[in-house]
Amino acid sequence: MAEPERRIALLIDADNAPAGKIDVILAEVARYGAANVRRAYGNWKSPHLKGWEATLHEYAIRPIQQFAYSTGKNASDMAMVIDAMDLLYARNLDAFAIVSSDADFTPLVMRLLTDGVKVYGFGEKKTPLPFVNACSKFTYLEALGQPTSEAAAPATLPRPEKELRGDTRLMRVLRGAVESASGDDGWAHLGAVGHQIANRASLDSRNYGYRKLRDLIEATGVFEVRQDEQVVWVRLRPRKRPPAAKKE
Secondary structure, three states, X not given: OOOOOOEEEEEEEHHHOOHHHHHHHHHHHOOOOEEEEEEEEEOOOOHHHHHHHHHHHHOOOEEEEOOXXXXXXXXXXXXXXXXXXXXXXXXXXXXXXXXXXXXXXXXXXXXXXHOOOEEEEXXXXXXXXXXXXXXXXXXXXXXXXXXXXXXXXXXXXXXXXHHHHOOHHHXXXXXXXXXXXXXXXXXXXXXXXXXXXXXXXXXXHHHHOOOOHHHHHHHHOOEEEEEEOOEEEEEEOOOOOOOOOOOO
């Protein structure tokens, strides 16, 4: 018997999200489940949100009107947080997808996670790291919408080996995941490595310019990768022993 499809609430901070990316966002959310709730928050009388009008109808997204009661204060953020908590307490959702580049939603993400639901974040590269790292998985919008051709260049340029190795957080996450998932021989199933990463941190290989986790791992030059039919295995490269000193 097939498992029931996961139910996801898609909440969009329209003030901090481009309407032109909603199609690829929905395609990405569909990888995790069905977006049963689709809401976009903003002051829809503002000309700044004019580009969203056609998008809301086309993708069946419910606009939530929120007037700006005070200058300099974002009332839409508050409305979105209140709705998220109401949806959480209803206990009929498995995950949330939050679209924003605003770090003010970081406390909300942390609160949702404490109830055991996944939080998938989507935002532009300007998104502050606290929000990025708080999500179960965060994907930069610039990394979405890649060409379907395997040979085509990704939307985000691949980061070179030296730059990847210099990313302390990335290397710590990858090393820790491989070590935790490995057997006595040091080899770890790639699927188990991905599961370990998902439990540890927000990491999407496309944010680094690589289509798949395997591609990212290989690009670091720190790991060995081998494939047995359909199974991919990963391990840390053994350290090279220094040459033995010549006897006099």
